[in-house]
Amino acid sequence: MRFTPTELTEQELELQQEVRDFLLEELPPGSHEPCLGMAARKDKAFSLKMAERGWVGMALPTEWGGSDRTAVDRFIVVEEMLRWGAPVGHHWVADRQTGNVILKFGTEEQRERFLPSICRGELGFSIGMSEPDSGSDLASVSTKAEATTGGWIINGTKIWTSGAHENDWFVCLLRTSPMEDGNKHAGLSQFLIDLTSPGLEISPIPFLDGSHHFNEVTFNEVFVPETNVVGDLGMGWHQNTTEMAYERGGPDRWLSPFSTIEQLLREARGTELESVIRDLFGELIARWWGIRNLSLSVARLIDTGEAPSVESSLVKEMGTRFEQEVIEKLVHLIDLEYSPDSESLFERLLSQCVVTFPGNTIRGGTIEILRSVASKGLKGLPA
Amino acid sequence: MTELSGVDPLVTDTADRLFSQVCDHESIQNAEANGQANEIWQAFADTGFPWISISEDSGGSGGTLLDALEVLRLVGYHAAPIPAAETGILGGWLLSNAGLELPSGIVTVLPNGSQEITVERAGDDLTINGRGLRVPWARVAETIAVPIELDDQTFVAAINASECQISPMTNMAGEPRDTVHFEDIKVFAAPLPSELTLEAFRFRGALSRVALMAGAIEKMSQLTVSYTNDRVQFGRPVAKFQAVQQHLVWGAQDAALARMAAESAGREANRGDALFEIAAAKLIANQAAARATKACHQAHGAMGMTQEYPLHHLSRRLWSWRKEYGGDAEWSSWLGRLVVAQEADGLYPLITGGSAALG
Numbered sequence: 055m056r057f058t059p060t061e062l063t064e065q066e067l068e069l070q071q072e073v074r075d076f077l078l079e080e081l082p083p084g085s086h087e088p089c090l091g092m093a094a095r096k097d098k099a100f101s102l103k104m105a106e107r108g109w110v111g112m113a114l115p116t117e118w119g120g121s122d123r124t125a126v127d128r129f130i131v132v133e134e135m136l137r138w139g140a141p142v143g144h145h146w147v148a149d150r151q152t153g154n155v156i157l158k159f160g161t162e163e164q165r166e167r168f169l170p171s172i173c174r175g176e177l178g179f180s181i182g183m184s185e186p187d188s189g190s191d192l193a194s195v196s197t198k199a200e201a202t203t204g205g206w207i208i209n210g211t212k213i214w215t216s217g218a219h220e221n222d223w224f225v226c227l228l229r230t231s232p233m234e235d236g237n238k239h240a241g242l243s244q245f246l247i248d249l250t251s252p253g254l255e256i257s258p259i260p261f262l263d264g265s266h267h268f269n270e271v272t273f274n275e276v277f278v279p280e281t282n283v284v285g286d287l288g289m290g291w292h293q294n295t296t297e298m299a300y301e302r303g304g305p306d307r308w309l310s311p312f313s314t315i316e317q318l319l320r321e322a323r324g325t326e327l328e329s330v331i332r333d334l335f336g337e338l339i340a341r342w343w344g345i346r347n348l349s350l351s352v353a354r355l356i357d358t359g360e361a362p363s364v365e366s367s368l369v370k371e372m373g374t375r376f377e378q379e380v381i382e383k384l385v386h387l388i389d390l391e392y393s394p395d396s397e398s399l400f401e402r403l404l405s406q407c408v409v410t411f412p413g414n415t416i417r418g419g420t421i422e423i424l425r426s427v428a429s430k431g432l433k434g435l436p437a
Numbered sequence: 438m439t440e441l442s443g444v445d446p447l448v449t450d451t452a453d454r455l456f457s458q459v460c461d462h463e464s465i466q467n468a469e470a471n472g473q474a475n476e477i478w479q480a481f482a483d484t485g486f487p488w489i490s491i492s493e494d495s496g497g498s499g500g501t502l503l504d505a506l507e508v509l510r511l512v513g514y515h516a517a518p519i520p521a522a523e524t525g526i527l528g529g530w531l532l533s534n535a536g537l538e539l540p541s542g543i544v545t546v547l548p549n550g551s552q553e554i555t556v557e558r559a560g561d562d563l564t565i566n567g568r569g570l571r572v573p574w575a576r577v578a579e580t581i582a583v584p585i586e587l588d589d590q591t592f593v594a595a596i597n598a599s600e601c602q603i604s605p606m607t608n609m610a611g612e613p614r615d616t617v618h619f620e621d622i623k624v625f626a627a628p629l630p631s632e633l634t635l636e637a638f639r640f641r642g643a644l645s646r647v648a649l650m651a652g653a654i655e656k657m658s659q660l661t662v663s664y665t666n667d668r669v670q671f672g673r674p675v676a677k678f679q680a681v682q683q684h685l686v687w688g689a690q691d692a693a694l695a696r697m698a699a700e701s702a703g704r705e706a707n708r709g710d711a712l713f714e715i716a717a718a719k720l721i722a723n724q725a726a727a728r729a730t731k732a733c734h735q736a737h738g739a740m741g742m743t744q745e746y747p748l749h750h751l752s753r754r755l756w757s758w759r760k761e762y763g764g765d766a767e768w769s770s771w772l773g774r775l776v777v778a779q780e781a782d783g784l785y786p787l788i789t790g791g792s793a794a795l796g
Contacts, residue, residue, distance in 0.1 A: 057693050059700045062789075070789070083782070137785050312785070320781035327777055329770070336772030337724075337765075340717035342788045347697045365693075372690045422679055429682040432662045432689050 055364055055432065059347060060354040062130070069127055073134040076107065081140060083320070087399070088139020090406060091310030091377075093267065096178065096220055097141035104135075105175030110145045111153045118157065118165055119173035125356040129349070133305040139313040143217070148172045150304075152179045152225055155244070155297050159285030164246065168223075180249065182212040182226030182271065183294070190423050192227070193238040193291060197273065199228040199245060205279040206230075206245070211272050218256045218269040224249050227290050242290035246282040253277070263394075263409050298419065303352045303366030308345050308373030310414060311380040314403040318384075321400045330387050338380055345373055364431030371424040374414045381407045443704065444507040445500070448489070452508050455480060456515035462747045468518035469611035473577045478519045478543070487524040488539065495533035502526065506648040506703040510696075513652030513758075516750035518612055520545055520574040522645035528582040530641065535593040535627035542579030545572055545598075547617075548642060548761060554619060556585050556594075558626060563594055565622040571761075575603050575615035584629070584638050591634050592626040608761075610753035637710070642762035643719040644706055650722040650758050651692075651699035654729045657751040658688040661733040664740070675736075684736035691725035691732075698722060705792060713775065713792045720768040726755040 062070065080103065089095050104110050112128045114120025121127075135142050153172045156164055171177045188194045197210025208228065218224065224247040231241035249256070253276040259268040285293050315338060318331075327335075349369050355362045385408065392398075394405035415421045459480045468474035481487060490505035491497025505526050512521045520543050528544030547554075547569040554567030565583070575581060575598060583594040602618040662685055665676035675681045702718035705711035730752040734741045741748040759765075775795075779787050786794045 055689065055693065057697050059697060059704060061704075133789075316781050316784050319777065319784060323780065329773070332773035332777050333766070333769040334773070335776045336716075336769040336774075337720060339776045339784070339788060340720045340769075340772055341724075343701075343714075343717050343791065344694050344698045344721045346788060347701050348693060351697070368686065368690050368693060371686055372694070425682040425686045426679065428689070429662075429676060429685045432685055433666055433676070 057348050057351045060351050066130060070130050073131055077138045088313035089141055091136055092146060092306040094143040095141035096143035098144045100141050101144040101175035110149050110175045111173035114153050114157055114169055114173060118169035125353040129353040136305050136309040137312045144178050145175050147179045147181060148177055151297050159293050178221035180215050180218045180221045180224045182215060182224050184214045186211055186213050190420055195227055195229060197228050199230050205277055208273040208276040208278060213270050215269045215271050216267050218249060218271050221249055227294050230287055239291040241288055243287050244284040244290045244293050245278055246284055247278055251276050303349055303369035307370045308376055310377045311407055314407055317400040317403055334383055334387060364428050367424045367428040371421045377414050378411050381411055443503045445504055448504045448507055452511040456511060456517055460515045460517045465516055465518055465750050472613055474518045477517060481519055487521055488529055490526055491529045491533050496539035502707045503703055509645060509648035510652040513649035514656045516754055523573050526645055527642060531582045531584055531593045532595055534633055535629050537595050537627050540579045543577055544580045544582055545575050545578040547572055547583045558587055561626050563624050563626045565619045567619055569617040571614040572617045574613045575617045576605055576613055584635055586635050591629045593629060594624040596622055596624055608757035610757050640715045644715050646758045646762050647699045647718045647722045650726055650755060651696040653751045653755050654695045654725055655692040657729060657733045658692040660748060661688050661736045665736050681736055684732040687732040688729050691729035695722045695725040711792055716768050716772050719763055723759045723765050726759045730755055
């Protein structure tokens with residue numbers, strides 16, 4: 055494990071400024087209800103505008119419509135979008151992971167079919183991993199794909215599928231051969247599935263505050279053509295693990311409460327903050343500075359061709375706990391009975407953080423699973 | 438790609454090898470019992486390490502501040518019981534900046550400046566009375582450097598330690614933190630350049646502790662990983678238990694966080710005043726030390742609570758360093774004022790730009 059300090063180059067600082075100018079123009083403070091991190095609103099028009107700047111599918115090659123930029127460039131854009139509370143929900147999954155998976159494991163035909171429209175900000179993707187009986191023990195998935203003429207017939211149920219009711223496509227981990235004793239990672243494959251396929255049913259699972267993100271997706275004899283298998287049959291587990299590495303340790307794992315903190319300062323303008331709140335600001339900004347430096351160094355490491363899976367798991371585990379700590383410390387000190395319907399944007403955001411942030415240490419792999427991944431990797435250290 | 442460790446790898450290798458040879462469990466234990474570690478210091482001084490970053494013209498060893506901080510990181514990593522920071526980037530820095538000659542022996546400093554002393558000035562001469570508290574290794578020092586603010590100017594008084602009465606005291610790690618009594622000490626008032634204020638000295642002291650702490654937390658985390666992978670209970674290494682993995686991961690995170698903070702602050706201090714970075718790094722290191730000592734002790738069980746096992750060399754130093762040159766309250770308050778003054782729109786630019794964003 056080694057996090058090497060790094061800093062942004064002149065060109066990277068120019069990109070940062072460009073994104074800040076864009077946001078100031080498109081979403082001036084006070085003009086929009088900030089989103090809280092990656093669970094952002096879907097706003098296709100906003101995604102299309104970002105794509106025009108070349109900021110969706112940034113790391114994909116130009117021949118497929120991408121910008122062939124580095125992981126650090128993508129870090130800069132994502133960081134600025136999230137700290138601004140921008141509505142990046144429509145292109146989020148495609149930009150962060152699906153594009154990479156199709157580029158890496160997909161066929162030439164799949165790349166041609168999907169990558170340019172991902173980079174234009176058009177396509178929204180859902181991810182199909184968990185099932186009613188498979189959560190953290192992901193290898194136990196049982197939704198089956200059975201070979202038929204020209205394709206596959208799918209039966210089973212996926213659960214906790216964010217955005218399936220609004221997205222276009224579904225990347226699913228399915229069982230293509232029966233579970234073998236002693237090798238539960240074998241026999242899984244990844245599929246690209248049209249969410250409008252006949253026999254595919256999407257039903258909402260209301261979130262605890264009544265909002266609609268999650269769905270249950272049921273497959274009843276759904277036909278998927280052969281050309282929609284991603285990568286090699288039976289290699290789904292390996293592909294899926296690779297995909298997970300793209301979604302760990304980035305700014306989405308430590309920036310979710312930022313808009314709330316910023317809004318507190320905005321609304322407190324002209325009044326004297328209590329010294330304990332001021333001290334808390336000092337502490338939080340210091341921690342953000344430290345965690346950001348770690349997260350940025352992971353992006354830099356990725357650009358040197360490394361796969362820093364231990365480092366990114368450590369950052370994700372720490373970052374998501376920090377997000378909860380920020381809100382807990384604030385709630386502890388603020389003498390306010392905040393309400394989700396308040397006239398104060400700060401109160402509305404804070405209420406939303408309190409209610410939804412328990413999910414931050416669960417989504418995309420619980421912190422317990424991350425600890426197991428990271429602590430295995432720590433073993434190689436000298437002592 | 439901008440890689441910014443900026444440290445001469447020879448410095449890392451040589452210092453690491455030196456401490457591996459001369460600074461083992463037994464010698465650290467002996468140093469605590471005897472109140473000094475002459476052999477370790479001699480080996481360290483023979484390499485010229487104490488005076489890195491001080492120009493050769495002033496009698497130093499040359500090299501950059503980054504090299505000096507890397508040596509301090511390794512002092513912390515090996516829990517070396519020596520006044521490396523005091524002789525070099527604190528005391529040596531004060532003396533050389535005031536145009537004073539460096540002695541060949543140990544230099545120490547009054548960590549809290551001139552808090553409990555009275556100073557009378559007559560032209561270029563000072564008369565000092567009072568006492569200095571928690572002065573590292575004063576009992577073995579040749580020179581005690583005292584930064585003094587008088588008439589809007591900062592001076593250094595280089596006091597011959599043999600002229601003072603010294604009462605031995607220790608910190609929680611058993612390292613010397615003596616009380617020094619000054620009685621009508623006459624000394625030359627050597628002026629410092631105007632930017633080297635008492636505040637600048639305080640930040641420099643904090644930076645030295647951050648480097649030491651980063652090294653100690655990293656070693657503590659590594660000890661914990663190795664101990665829990667060797668220790669078998671219920672038929673398997675305790676590191677296989679999810680409840681123990683939590684401690685391993687938290688220790689490793691704090692090691693990474695403190696080292697990143699130390700190196701980022703060092704990089705900035707090597708080219709500017711780095712006020713934001715040093716304050717943030719000290720606060721991060723303080724809190725990381727608190728969390729990591731807790732996690733690492735818990736993972737070690739009773740073994741970590743014994744004198745025979747080396748964890749305490751690190752944890753007790755961390756508990757002491759956490760409070761030296763500013764505890765959590767001092768730095769969160771300093772940072773809080775700075776942060777709040779940026780207002781909402783300046784908040785994120787401060788996180789990404791640090792001191793440079795303050796203009």
